[in-house]
Amino acid sequence: MASRARTIGLGARLAGASALGLVAALTLGPLVALALRAEPGRGLGPAEWSALRFTLVQALVSATVSVALAVPAARALARRRFAGRALMVTLLGAPFLLPAIVAVFGLVAIWGRAGLVSGVLAPLGLGPLDIYGLPGVVLAHVFFNLPLVTRLLLQGWAAIPAEQFRLAAQLGFAPRDVLFQIEAPMLRAVLPGAFTLVFLLCMTSFAVALTLGGGPRATTIEVAIYQAIRFDFDLSRAAWLALIQFGLCTVVALTALRLAADAGFGDGFGAAQRRWDADRPGLRVLDAAALVALALFLGLPLGAVLVAGVPGLAALPASVWSAAALSLGVALASTALAVTLGLGLAVRIDAARARGRGRATEAFGLVGLAASPFVIGAGLFIVLHPIADPFALAAPVTAAVNAVMALPFVLRSLLPALTEARSVDGRLADSLGMRGVARFRLVVWPRLRRPAGFATGLAAALGMGDLGVIALFAPPDVATLPLLMQRLMAAYRMEAAAGAALVLVTLTMALFLVFDRWGRGRVAA
Amino acid sequence: MAVLRLEGLEIVQGDWQLRADLALEPGSATALIGPSGAGKSTLLAAIAGFVEPARGRIVWNGRDLAPIGPADRPVTLVFQNHNLFAQLSVERNVGLGLRPDLRLDRNDWNRVAAALANVGLDGFGPRAPAALSGGERSRVALARALLRDRPILLLDEPFAALGPALRAEMLDLVARIRSESGATLLMVTHLPEDARRIAPATIVVEGGRAHPPGPTATLLDDPPPALAAYLG
Numbered sequence: 001m002a003s004r005a006r007t008i009g010l011g012a013r014l015a016g017a018s019a020l021g022l023v024a025a026l027t028l029g030p031l032v033a034l035a036l037r038a039e040p041g042r043g044l045g046p047a048e049w050s051a052l053r054f055t056l057v058q059a060l061v062s063a064t065v066s067v068a069l070a071v072p073a074a075r076a077l078a079r080r081r082f083a084g085r086a087l088m089v090t091l092l093g094a095p096f097l098l099p100a101i102v103a104v105f106g107l108v109a110i111w112g113r114a115g116l117v118s119g120v121l122a123p124l125g126l127g128p129l130d131i132y133g134l135p136g137v138v139l140a141h142v143f144f145n146l147p148l149v150t151r152l153l154l155q156g157w158a159a160i161p162a163e164q165f166r167l168a169a170q171l172g173f174a175p176r177d178v179l180f181q182i183e184a185p186m187l188r189a190v191l192p193g194a195f196t197l198v199f200l201l202c203m204t205s206f207a208v209a210l211t212l213g214g215g216p217r218a219t220t221i222e223v224a225i226y227q228a229i230r231f232d233f234d235l236s237r238a239a240w241l242a243l244i245q246f247g248l249c250t251v252v253a254l255t256a257l258r259l260a261a262d263a264g265f266g267d268g269f270g271a272a273q274r275r276w277d278a279d280r281p282g283l284r285v286l287d288a289a290a291l292v293a294l295a296l297f298l299g300l301p302l303g304a305v306l307v308a309g310v311p312g313l314a315a316l317p318a319s320v321w322s323a324a325a326l327s328l329g330v331a332l333a334s335t336a337l338a339v340t341l342g343l344g345l346a347v348r349i350d351a352a353r354a355r356g357r358g359r360a361t362e363a364f365g366l367v368g369l370a371a372s373p374f375v376i377g378a379g380l381f382i383v384l385h386p387i388a389d390p391f392a393l394a395a396p397v398t399a400a401v402n403a404v405m406a407l408p409f410v411l412r413s414l415l416p417a418l419t420e421a422r423s424v425d426g427r428l429a430d431s432l433g434m435r436g437v438a439r440f441r442l443v444v445w446p447r448l449r450r451p452a453g454f455a456t457g458l459a460a461a462l463g464m465g466d467l468g469v470i471a472l473f474a475p476p477d478v479a480t481l482p483l484l485m486q487r488l489m490a491a492y493r494m495e496a497a498a499g500a501a502l503v504l505v506t507l508t509m510a511l512f513l514v515f516d517r518w519g520r521g522r523v524a525a
Numbered sequence: 526m527a528v529l530r531l532e533g534l535e536i537v538q539g540d541w542q543l544r545a546d547l548a549l550e551p552g553s554a555t556a557l558i559g560p561s562g563a564g565k566s567t568l569l570a571a572i573a574g575f576v577e578p579a580r581g582r583i584v585w586n587g588r589d590l591a592p593i594g595p596a597d598r599p600v601t602l603v604f605q606n607h608n609l610f611a612q613l614s615v616e617r618n619v620g621l622g623l624r625p626d627l628r629l630d631r632n633d634w635n636r637v638a639a640a641l642a643n644v645g646l647d648g649f650g651p652r653a654p655a656a657l658s659g660g661e662r663s664r665v666a667l668a669r670a671l672l673r674d675r676p677i678l679l680l681d682e683p684f685a686a687l688g689p690a691l692r693a694e695m696l697d698l699v700a701r702i703r704s705e706s707g708a709t710l711l712m713v714t715h716l717p718e719d720a721r722r723i724a725p726a727t728i729v730v731e732g733g734r735a736h737p738p739g740p741t742a743t744l745l746d747d748p749p750p751a752l753a754a755y756l757g
Contacts (some may be wrong), residue, residue, distance in 0.1 A: 163607035166575050171673075172596030173625045185612045274575070276595060 012347045019344025020361060026404050027367045030379020031246065037382045038239040048241060050216060051224040055248075058134055058209075058220065059202035062141035063195050066149050069142065070194075071187070073294045074153035076287035079275040088295065089154065092147040095298065097458070097512055099465025100144070100207035101482045102501045105489065106301025107131070107140055107212075109308060116300065136212035137220075141205065145198040147298060152197075156190040157183075162273055169276035178277045193259035200252045203245075204372035207467040211486060221245045222374045229472055235382055242378040246371055253370035308495075309502025315495040316503070323484040324503060330399045330470075330480060331463035331511065337403035338459040339452070342410030349411075350418040354426075362411070367404070376401050377469035394473035398480070401469045406459035413455035414448065421447045453519010457512035464508045481507070529572070529677060529709055531735070534581035536564065536571055542579075543567060545735035547728065551676075554703055554710040555738050556720035559730035560755045565713040566605075568735055569679045572711070573602040585677070596625075601670040602679040608666035609654040615665050616641065616650030622672035640668040644698060660684075660691045664698070671702060678703065680712040684719075696723050717745050717756060731755065 044052070077089065095103065110116045113128040121127035131139065160182060168178050209220040219227070221241050228238035278287070349361045380397055384390045390397070421444045429443045467482035474483055481504045488497035531545040543564035549555055557565045570576040572583055574595035583590045585599050609618045619637045620629050629637070641649055644664040654662060663683050670678060680699065684692045700723040703710045711728075714720055720727050726738040731751040748756055 161607040163604040164610070166570075166573075166595070166602070167604065167608065168625075169575070169595040170573065170600075170602060171621050171625045177625050181610050181613065185610075 012344075012351075015344040016348030016351070019341045020348060023341055023345065023367070023404065023407065026400055027371055027376065030376045030383060031371065032379075033382045034239045034242050034246075034375070034379045037235055038243055039236045042236060042240055044240070044244075047216065047219075048224065048237075048244075051219045051221045051241070052244065054134075054213075054218055055203055055220040055222075055245075058137045058141070058213075059199045061134070062138045062145065062202040063198040065138060066142050066145040066198050067191060067195050069146050069294075070149035070153055071191075072286070072290040073146070074150045074157060075183070076290040076294075077150070077154055077272070078157035079272055079278045080284075080287050080291070081272045082291075085272065088291070089151070091298070092151050094302070094509075095144050095147045097461040097465070097508060098144075098302075099467070099482050099504050099508055100140075100205065101211065101467050101485050101489075102305055102465070102505050102508075103143055103301060104140055104208060104211045105308075105485070105497060105501045106303075106305045107136070107143060109304035110300045111136075111139060116304070132212055132214065133218040134213075137208055137218065140208040140212055141198075141202045143298070143301065144205075144208075145201060146294070148201075149194045149198060150294070152194045153187075153190055156186045157273070160186055160273070165273055165275055165277075173277055175277045175280070175283060178275075193256060196252060196256040196259050200249060200256050203249055203252065204374075206372070206374055206471070207482070207486070210467075210471070211489065221248075222372060225374050225378050226472060229378065229381060235385070238378045239382060242375045246375045249372060249375075250370040305498070305501050305505060308498035309505075312495045312497070312499030313502065314499070315493075316499040317488075317496055319479070319484060320481070320496075320500050320503060323479045323481045323500075324507060326395065326478070327464055327480040327482070327504075328507065330395050330402070331460050331466075333396075333399040334402035334406065334463040335456055335459040335515075337399065338406040338410050338463075339456050341403060342407055342414055342455065343452075345407070346411055346414040346418050349415060350422060353419060354422060362415075367407075371404075373401050373405055373466070373468035374472065376404060377472045380469075381472065390473055391475040391478075394470060394475065394478055397473050398466070398468075398470045399463070402463045402466050403459075405466075405468075406462050409458050409462070410455040413451040413458070417447045417451045418444065449521070450519045453516050453521075456519070457515035460511040460515055461508045464511055465504065528586065529711075530582075530584040531572075532582045532584060534571070534583065535579045536567055536576060537579040538567070542733055543730070543735060544733060545581075547735065547737040549709055549711065549738065550726075551709055552703075552707050553726060553738075554700070554724045555712070555726040555728055556724035556741060557711060557713045557728050557730055557735070558715070558717070558720055558752070558755075561715075563730040564733075564735070565730050566681050568730065569602060569681050569711065569713060572598075572677070573600050573679060574598050575602075598677075599675050600677045600679060601673045601675040602681060603663075603666045603670055603683045605682045605685060608669075608683065609662055611654050613654075614650065615646065615652050615654065615657070618654065618665055619650075619669045619672060622669035636672060637668075640671045641665075643671060643702075644668045659686050660695060663687070663695055667695075667698065667702060671706070674706065676708055678706075678708045678710050680710070682713045682715070685715070692719065693722065699723060721745060 077085065108115060108131060111129055112118065112131045115129070118128035121129070164182050165178070168182060173181065204222065206222045206226070209223045210226065213219060213223060221244060225238050225241045225245070228234045228241060345361060352361060377397070380401065381390050384393060384397070425443050429439055465482055466480075467486060470480050470483050471486070474480070479487060481500060485497050485500040485504060488500060528551055529549040531547050534545040536543045545568060557568065559565055567576055571578055574590065574593065590598055616634070616637050617627060619640055620627050620633065623629060623633050623636065638650060641647060644667050646661060646664050646668065649657070649661065654665070657665065666683060684695045687695060696719060699710070710724070712724060720741050724741055727741040727744050728738045729736045729744065729749070729752050744752065
C-alpha cells in the first residue's frame with residue numbers, strides 16, 4: 001500500500017481536490033438552489049403532466065426504434081467485408097459530434113413538408129409529411145442514436161471470440177442457431193445498457209424538442225423549463241420541473257451506468273469476422289439493404305446540409321461571424337475547463353481506485369449525465385438572479401455548464417488510460433523511484449495523450465454545437481452560432497440558416513479533428 | 526485406406542506464406558511443432574475449412590475438400606480456447622455434436638451422457654461451463670468431438686493452459702479416444718514431451734514450410750538445425 005500511495009503527489013492531490021470542489025459547486029449548488037426555490041405543495045398542473053408524459057413517451061419510442069434498427073445494421077457491418085466499411089464505421093461517430101440544430105436542418109430538408117421524401121411521395125398522391133411533433137422528435141433522436149447503438153453493438157460483435165463462429169461453422173449451425181446461441185447472449189448483455197443510455201440522452205435533448213416539438217402536446221420538460229424562465233419568468237415552476245427532470249434522469253442514469261459496459265466511443269470495432277452461416281444469397285441481400293438504408297438515412301441529411309449550405313454562404317448575415325467567434329470562445333473555454341477538471345478528477349479517482357475506493361468521486365464526475373444542461377442552467381439562473389444579471393453572464397455560464405456536461409465523456413476517455421498506466425507500469429515506476437513530473441511525462445502521458453486528444457476534441461465539438469443553456473441565458477442581441485441558426489430558422493430565413501449550418505459543422509468537425517490528430521501524434525518521451 | 530494429403534498447399538496471408546506437401550497415414554497420431562507464428566494453427570484452420578489456401582489441395586480419401594464447408598468436412602477441430610458456449614449447460618454443449626439445433630431424443634441424450642462418462646465427467650451434464658476447471662472444459666470439448674465421430678481430429682493446443690500432470694492425463698485421454706475411434710490425429714504443441722507422449726510422428730513447421738512427418742523420437746533426439754534452434 002505504501003508504494004501505491006507514492007503514485008499521486010501533493011500537486012496532483014491538490015488538483016484533484018480543486019476539481020472535485022469546483023464540480024461540486026457547479027452541480028450541487030444549482031441543485032440546492034432549485035430545491036430551495038421550488039415552492040412546497042405547488043404540485044403539477046396539466047401542462048407539467050403533459051410535458052412529463054411527452055418526455056417519457058418520446059424517449060421510450062426513440063430508444064426502442066434506435067435499438068430495433070441498430071441490430072440489423074450492426075449485424076450487417078459485423079459480418080460483411082466490403083470496400084468502405086472502415087469509413088462507414090468512422091462516419092457512424094459523426095452524428096454524435098454534429099450540432100443538433102444542423103442535424104435538424106438536414107432532417108427537415110429530407111423529411112419536411114418541402115423535403116426530398118415528400119417530393120418523391122407527391123406524384124404517388126401521398127404526403128406531404130409533417131415532421132413536427134412526436135414523429136419529428138423521434139426521427140431526430142433516431143438519427144443521433146442509431147449510429148451510437150450501432151457502434152455499441154458492433155463492439156459487442158467484435159468481442160465475440162472468432163473461435164465461437166468457427167465452432168458454429170464446424171457444428172453446422174444455421175443462421176438461426178448462430179443468432180440464439182452466440183449473438184443473443186451478446187445482445188442480452190449489450191442492449192439493456194444501450195437502450196437506457198439512449199433513453200437518457202433523449203430525455204435530456206433540448207435542441208431537438210425545441211425545434212421539432214413545441215405546442216402543448218409536444219413539449220418536453222426541458223422545453224417547459226425554458227418556457228417557464230424565458231416566457232413566463234416563473235422561477236418556482238422552473239425549479240419544480242428541473243427537480244422532476246433531475247430525479248427522473250438520476251434514476252435512468254444510475255440504471256444506465258449499471259447496465260452499460262462501455263460508452264462506445266473508443267476503438268474495438270475490428271475487422272468483420274468471417275461468418276460461414278451468412279454465406280447465403282438471401283442474407284447478403286438483407287445485409288446490403290440494411291447497410292444501404294443506414295447510409296441513406298444518415299448520409300442524406302448531411303448531404304442536404306452541404307448542398308443547401310454552399311449557396312447559403314452568399315446569404316450569410318454579418319452576425320454569423322460574430323456568433324462564430326463567440327461560439328469558438330465559449331467552446332474553447334468549456335473545453336479547457338472540462339479537460340482540466342476531468343484530468344484532476346481522473347487522477348483522484350484512479351488513486352482512490354488503487355485503494356479500492358473512488359466510486360463517490362466517480363459519481364460526481366458523471367453527474368452531467370443525470371443533470372441536464374437545463375437543470376444546472378435553471379439552478380444557476382436562480383442562484384445568479386438576485387446578485388447579477390444572468391443575461392449578461394450568458395457566455396461564462398454556458399462555458400461552465402458545457403464543461404460539466406462534457407465531463408462524463410472526458411472521464412470515460414482518461415480513466416482507463418490512467419488505470420492502465422498504473423496497473424501495467426506502476427510497480428516498475430515505483431521500483432525505479434519515478435515520481436512527479438518525470439513519472440507523468442515518461443509513464444503516464446504516452447498512454448494518456450491519445451485519449452486526451454480524443455476527449456479534448458469531443459468536448460470542443462460538443463461545446464461548439466451546443467444549443468442548450470445558451471438559449472436560456474442569451475439576451476436577444478447575443479447568440480452563439482447554433483442559437484443564431486435556430487433564430488434564422490424560426491424566422492424562415494432558410495438560405496442564411498443553411499449557410500450558417502455549413503459554417504457551424506465545418507468549425508465543429510475541424511475542432512474535433514485538430515485535437516484528435518494532436519492526440520494521435522508521436523509522444524516524445 | 527483413407528489418407529489425408531496436403532498437395533502443393535500454399536497459404537498466403539499478406540507477406541506471410543506457408544507451404545505444405547505431405548501425407549498422413551490413416552489412424553496415425555502426428556504432432557505439429559515449431560516456433561510461434563510459424564503457421565501451425567493456420568495449417569489446422571485450413572484443413573478444417575476456416576482458411577482458404579491460395580494454391581494446392583487438401584485431399585481426404587481421394588476427395589478434394591475445397592468445396593466442402595467446415596461443418597461437412599470429415600474433421601473436428603478442438604480450439605485452444607472458447608470451445609464451449611457459456612450460456613449452455615455441459616450436456617447441451619456436448620449435444621451440439623449430434624445436432625446443432627439441439628433437437629435430441631432420449632437416445633441422443635443417452636449418447637451424450639455416455640460420451641461425458643467416457644471422458645470422466647459422469648454427472649456433469651447440468652453444470653454450467655463457468656463452473657468447470659480448465660481441464661474439465663477440455664474434456665467436454667473432447668466428449669463433443671467423440672460424438673461428432675469425424676475421422677480426422679485436430680487439436681490446436683487445447684491443453685496449453687493446464688499444468689503438467691493434468692496435461693499428461695488429457696493427452697492419455699486423447700490417445701485412448703484416438704485408439705478407440707481409429708481417427709487420424711494432428712496436434713499442435715510447443716512441448717517436445719507432449720509429442721513424445723502420444724505422437725509417433727512429428728511435422729516441423731518453420732521457415733514458411735510444413736515438412737513431411739518424421740519419427741518423433743528421431744527428430745527430437747537429433748533435431749535438424751531449425752528445430753534445434755527452436756527447442757533451445
